[in-house]
Amino acid sequence: MPQGDKSKYTDKQKRKAAHIEESYEARGVPEEEAEARAWATVNKQSGGGEKSGSGRRKNETAKRADRKDSARRAAATRQGHSPNRGSAQARRESGSTSLAELSRADLLERAAELGVRGRSRMRKAELIEALS
Template sequence: MPRGDKSKYSDKQQRKAEHIEESYEKRGVSEKEAEARAWATVNKQSGGGERKGSGRNKSETAKRADRKDSAHRAADARKGDSPNKGSARNKGGGSTSLSDMTRDELMQKARDRDVKGRSRMRKDELIKALS
């Protein structure tokens, strides 16, 4: 797909970009700049054109938790903490993402943090409460 080709975007994404572009043009932004801003906004909100893969079916809560966890790992790396140094987030090895944990593991984490109402929460609610 060459740069600028919009064929991989869904109809909904194209309509959204048109609407955003019109809005910018009404505010006096040039046509070219309005189009660029509109597509940048669509890309930011939806991740670009239609894509195949596991990330498309994740809930917003799960994506938020993954981003937060990634930011924590990056901060640890900048500080020089390696995963083998026993950081609290990395105990147990493997994946550290909340969305990859079982409900029982999330419940234990919520119990450790004394999250109120945890026993009645579903998995996605536990992820949100722990994020």
Template sequence: MPRGSKAKYTDKQKRKAEHIEESYEAKGVPEREAEARAWATVNKQSGGGEKAGGSGRRTSPETKKAARKSSARRAVATRRGVPRPGSTLDSMSKTELMDRARKRNIAGRSKMRKQELIEALRKAG
């Protein structure tokens, strides 16, 4: 059995792990590997065994889901070069500055250095 006692897991979690393990074994995965994968899957889906009173369950799953979603959106926006709210021109990357210059149709932007882009954007208002 994988490391650690399974005493804190619910009966439902134990049945689920057993079912997953049997499925892996049917696919030809070695018994120990199948068991390890099964418990890893149960842990990922349900967060592990039952928790004692105040150990780590302060944030609801809905709150965590919303936080992950907003975090993912911010990451996508960053990759697209969308500036972060409240960011100053000096703290932006050259890519972010180029995007702003493109949106404001600043001529000659492709040949400008970062500092020149900042100055042109400040002039453009």
């Protein structure tokens, strides 16, 4: 049996672990391994025992700050400003950039615009060579 006391888990978490364990056993996984994997899955999904409810770990001040930040970013997006706009994107739009300064994602975008075949499998250096 996996380590630890299972009494702290909710009934829902216990049912979920039992269902996952049955699924693993049906696929031929040994019983002990299936149980360990099931509890590992429950822990990964819910963070362990007695963790029901959303946002339990944040205090009101942190929640308020997150809401304010989210509202600020939404307002900036509505006004046409991207909050995550990087300098590589700004250089690309200004037209004064060398290909080496761009990220691989930016190079992929340019390659798509030009119809470069096989671009999705290319490394950054290969993309630069194909775009040159």
